[in-house]
Amino acid sequence: MKLPPNVSQEDFTAALAQFAKVVGQEWVFTSDEDLELYRDSYSVNWGETDERTASAALAPDTAEQVVELVKIANRYRIAIYPISTGKNLGYGGAAPALAGSVVLDLKRMNRIVEIDERNGYVVVEPGVSYFDLYQHIQDKGLKLWIDCPSPGWGSVLGNALDGGVGVTLAPYRSHFDAQCGIEVVLPNGRMMRTGMGAMPGAKTWQQFKPGFGPRIDGLFKQSNYGVVTKMGFWLMPPPENIATGIVTVPNYRDIIALVDTIGRLEQSKIVQGLWTLSSPTLGTRGDAAHEAGPPKPADPAIFAILSDPAGVDMAKLESAASASGTPFWSAEFNLYGPRRLIEAQWDCICEALGKIPGARCKLNPVRPLPLPAEELAGLFDTGPLGIPSLRTFSLGPMVxxxxxxxxxxxxxxxxxxxxxxxxxxxxxxxxxxxxxxxxxxxxxxxxxxxxxxxxxxxxxxxxxxxxxxxxxxxxxxxxxxxxxxxxxxxxxxxxxxxxxxxxxxxxxxxxxxxxxxxxxxxxxxxxxxxxxxxxxxxxxxxxxxxxxxxxxxxxxxxxxxx
Structure with a gap:
């Protein structure tokens, strides 16, 4: 059995017995087979002496159990490492930062504590995934949307604490910025609530972020100051319609004016949905970048330049693109809301970007939401529609x-x-x-x-x-x-x-x-x-x-x- 740093076998055995009294023996994991699940499957130190692996894992069911586990860990000076669902692929997965730590696996704490359609918020525990929250909203018929990353199997709470982001409207894309109110078990085992939640019986915990005194919620993002056991999030109302609009510009250095102009539109809140930058020289997927299917082939002359092992010569690429009538840059916008609002936003976008010589604008059809099931099935990425999926894995790994x-x-x-x-x-x-x-x-x-x-x-x-x-x-x-x-x-x-x-x-x-x-x-x-x-x-x-x-x-x- 692997031991936590600076902990004796005797003390670790005693601590495991006490952990088991809190969560039940079946939720204390020490076997090699069980602990394999708490390795980072994407570890850049895999199989090396410096790989960060756990000595044990515990799966509590309630915040009160977390309190008791933290107290025991303090008693024996045992390092613990809380995770929500362990789906943080590419950024560490379920593995601890310090080898030998005991992973505190919070996936059993998967309750949606409260959801309020009228005020547009939800309170969740760490084990609630984007799939869980989305399905709950659908089952209850609530008029609410979530903003989800790709893929959507991870924890809503955990993704926010690690700085995760999504793809819908700007106020919701940065998931930690969309949070309001935290319950946390501090390292001494004391439970605390931030913001208005610090007042017993508060009616506005998820409605007013600052609370009274310093706002400390940010101390629990990308840190190790406690175990967050509940977190509130602001959710967005479902928009009536969605449309994608595309603006293209012809020249390589047009990207400077393109980005500056879009920036002003965003700062003015005319553009709030996510916009994406790409180059039509690589080929396109059609009218919407999230459609399924491979890109259309680029012009042969362009392809030859893109395939140069010495790198892409932008002057040559610009010349070849111009000769074939291919724009160099494309900006695609996701627009949400009433039809009149979408059309007004698009008029403002085109008026501003139309000042770039050679710019062209195209607004694709405004589609009422929700989209038909058969149309959703044909989309590669449903994230812009507030629907989590695992379709990003269909791209396959690097070979x-x-x-x-x-x-x-x-x-x-x-x-x-x-x-x-x-x-x-x-x-x-x-x-x-x-x-x-x-x-x-x-x-x-x-x-x-x-x-x-x-x-x-x-x-x-x-x-x-x-x-x-x-x-x-x-x-x-x-x-x-x-x-x-x-x-x-x-x-x-x-x-x-x-x-x-x-x-x-x-x-x-x-x-x-x-x-x-x-x-x-x-x-x-x-x-x-x-x-x-x-x-x-x-x-x-x-x-x-x-x-x-x-x-x-x-x-x-x-x-x-x-």
Whole structure:
């Protein structure tokens, strides 16, 4: 049996017996077969001595059981690592940040505590998935929509706490920003509610975010200050209609005016649905990018340029696209609401973007919602319709890399400025890395506009079962971090293998942010039992020799990836 760090076999055996009295013996997992489920199936340290694996797992059923488990963990100084459903693929899965931790698996806590159609909110426990919430709304016939990531099998609460995002209207896409009110078990075993929930009998816990005094909800996002057992979310009313509109512009550098203009439209709330950037030179899927089926073939002359192993020459691509009548950039908009509102929004969008020479606008048919079942069945992505699915997995994995089978991916996720110049720079930088290491991927990659005022440039790198290849991937990520840090692009989210590396880049004023977070950690978790090391936050007794990377490029490059 694997032991938690700095815990004796005698103490661990005693603690497991006490855990079992709380949750029942059948919900204490210690066998190798059971613990296999708590490995990160996409781990870049798979099978190596530094792979982060659990010593045991516990599955409580109530918040009250969580309280008792946390008290026992404190008594024996046992590190625990809460997870919601463990579906955080590409960012660590169900595995702990510190090897030997006891995973606190909250999937049995799957109650929808309250749902209010009139005020548009829901309160959920950690084990409630997007599928669960969607089905509950359908079963009750409620006039509510959810915003879901792709795929939709993960926890609503867990996705928000890790900074997950979706694809519908701007106020709901950033899932943590859509939350209102948290119940949390603190590292000392005391239960707390934030915001208006701190007042017993409060009637507006899920309606007024600030509450009284400092708003502390953000302390529980990407942190290790407690076990969140309930969370409220604002839900959106179902729109009457949906339409997709497409604007194309002819030239490579038109992306600068395109992005600037759309930014002003978003800041004015004329554009609220997600818009996506792509290039018709790669071929198109038809009138809507979420339709099923392969892209249509590009022009042969364009294809030859895109296939150049030395990289895509944008001047040549622009010339070939112009000769074939193919626009260089396309922006597709999802528009929601009454028909008159959609048409008015589209008029404003076309009026603004029409000032770019050669811009063309097309509004596809306005379709009443909900769409017919047969039409939904033909869509690749139902996320923009508030419907969770697993259809993203139909794309299939990367097949192989460096002669090894690919089993998954790990994300590199920098945030870059919302400008056309930054998009061009990032596309060039990351394309050069792709060519240098012969990474799989399309010849052109684009930033995502999923955030309102910044671009996300998520890159999925292949993970194998080869220690040699995985070491290479870790090295590539180190290089990507170094390059991005030098340009002022920081990652917003990462897998546990890279927590220290990324936190090291947030080094303003000699790591003042990290020091502040760890000052809080020392105060609320003096025994260091709550998710030690998660997002590189540690308590005082475990900080010595932890190998924090400093903020300089040279030191980041040399940072430990073990």
């Amino acid at each position: 192989s890399y460096d002669g090894e089978d690919v089993v998954g991916h790990v994300f590199f996720s920098p945030v870059i400025p919302r400008t056309g110049e930054a998009a061009i720079e990032a596309m060039e930088v990351f394309a050069a890395i792709t060519r240098k290491y012969r990474l799989p991927g399309p010849p052109l990659q684009f930033p995502s506009a999923i955030f309102e005022r910044a671009f996300l440039f998520a890159v999925g790198l292949p993970v194998t079962r080869s220690a040699t290849v995985n070491a290479k991937i870790r090295g590539i990520i180190r290089e990507l971090v170094e390059i991005s840090t030098a340009r002022g692009w920081g990652e917003y989210r990462t897998a546990p293998a890279f927590f220290d590396l990324i936190m090291g880049t947030y080094s303003y004023n000699d790591h003042a942010l990290r020091d502040f977070l760890e000052t809080i950690k020392d105060a609320v978790d003096p025994n260091g039992i709550m998710s030690p090391g998660r997002y590189a936050i540690r308590s005082g007794h475990s900080r010595g020799g932890s190998g924090y990377p400093a903020g300089t490029t040279d030191q980041i490059q040399k940072a430990s990836m073990q």
